[in-house]
Ligand SMILES: Nc1ncnc2c1ncn2[C@@H]1O[C@H](COP(=O)(O)OP(=O)(O)OP(=O)(O)O)[C@@H](O)[C@H]1O
């Protein structure tokens with residue numbers, strides 16, 4: 146164990162220091178005796194100098210020895226070691242959100258810091274109220290079966306306790322079965338405010354008595370572990386919530402699709418006069434149904450794309466895609482819409498090879514959503530500039546417009562599902578707030594990044610960074 150090893154090392158260093166002292170003292174005495182025996186006057190000064198030097202060296206060694214072995218320095222050293230271990234525990238616990246990793250590393254550090262025989266952590270199942278094994282370090286669960294059973298009640302006690310630490314010395318009279326292996330046991334409750342999370346049981350080695358300061362350190366470690374466990378629980382809850390949301394979106398959009406398709410096809414059949422000629426008013430009403438059904442169908446389609454991206458169900462079969470070509474095709478597709486709104490749209494391709502490894506469908510949805518937003522949020526007579534260029538090993542797709550912009554305070558939320566900026570709503574532009582969420586999901590699916598720069602009333606620039614396909 147690390148603590149024992151450190152103790153052995155400092156003992157060795159102490160013995161070595163002592164040996165040095167003995168050797169030096171013998172040399173000194175020898176020197177004095179030699180001086181007396183020879184009583185040679187002309188080398189007297191040399192001997193005297195040697196004597197002073199040796200004496201000084203002896204004093205230095207002695208002070209060093211006394212300082213290193215003073216109880217106060219030992220305490221400082223031990224405290225520094227404990228503090229170091231405590232910091233390591235915090236670092237490790239904060240470095241992960243995986244529950245098992247947190248428990249394993251916490252148990253290992255406790256065993257190392259306290260130099261105890263072993264440590265086990267149990268967590269309280271809030272639903273069943275039972276204690277469930279989390280991890281066990283340093284002791285074989287089989288060999289310690291009796292001990293673990295014997296301390297079960299202590300776990301319960303520890304979990305419901307408000308006290309930071311419960312100490313129980315296990316002597317023959319209390320737990321005869323345990324005496325062979327363990328002599329003391331400490332139960333640190335894992336609590337976060339009013340929430341019981343479980344308990345840590347620390348098994349002291351034979352003859353080991355843990356100091357009050359060590360118990361207080363273990364209690365603080367318990368607080369750190371509790372916090373990390375609570376974070377891991379929250380992370381688990383969020384993951385489940387995310388999965389439930391995705392499942393709901395998938396099911397809802399899927400279920401909505403078929404009745405919507407029927408409405409669209411009935412409206413089209415009526416409009417095309419297959420069931421007899423319609424009057425002007427009837428035509429107008431059915432056209433409205435058709436338009437609304439189409440809008441609804443787009444929303445449902447967006448939801449489905451988003452949910453599929455989340456669940457990674459979309460058939461993402463990566464292939465080499467020429468991003469420049471894809472961009473050109475889509476800009477052409479939007480040209481008419483831009484012209485209708487008297488918007489000047491220019492594309493500058495400043496890169497030779499803009500190949501990206503990914504899904505053509507995903508990349509297209511990035512381009513179309515960004516261009517359609519730029520057109521939608523740019524007033525008549527405005528300008529849209531698209532640039533494709535290279536930066537290091539990435540290709541950059543930049544789209545700038547001279548539109549309504551996004552208020553500063555709302556910019557960080559634009560990629561969230563269903564978010565629409567306040568100025569977009571007041572400009573009575575219709576939308577669901579799903580387009581940019583789809584863009585972000587697609588960019589991330591391609592291991593890329595997206596950022597936005599915008600000034601309200603002046604315009605917006607979106608920049609997408611994608612890794613270039615290796616040639
Ligand atoms: N080019 C832009 N200029 C100004 N605001 C923009 C621009 N692009 C996006 N936004 C803001 O970001 C919000 C979210 O955009 P997003 O594309 O997700 O939704 P939407 O356009 O409102 O609806 P839809 O889901 O139909 O695309 C918009 O409502 C708008 O407030």
Ligand SMILES: [Mg+2]
Pocket residue numbers: 514517518576579580581
């Ligand atoms: Mg949009």
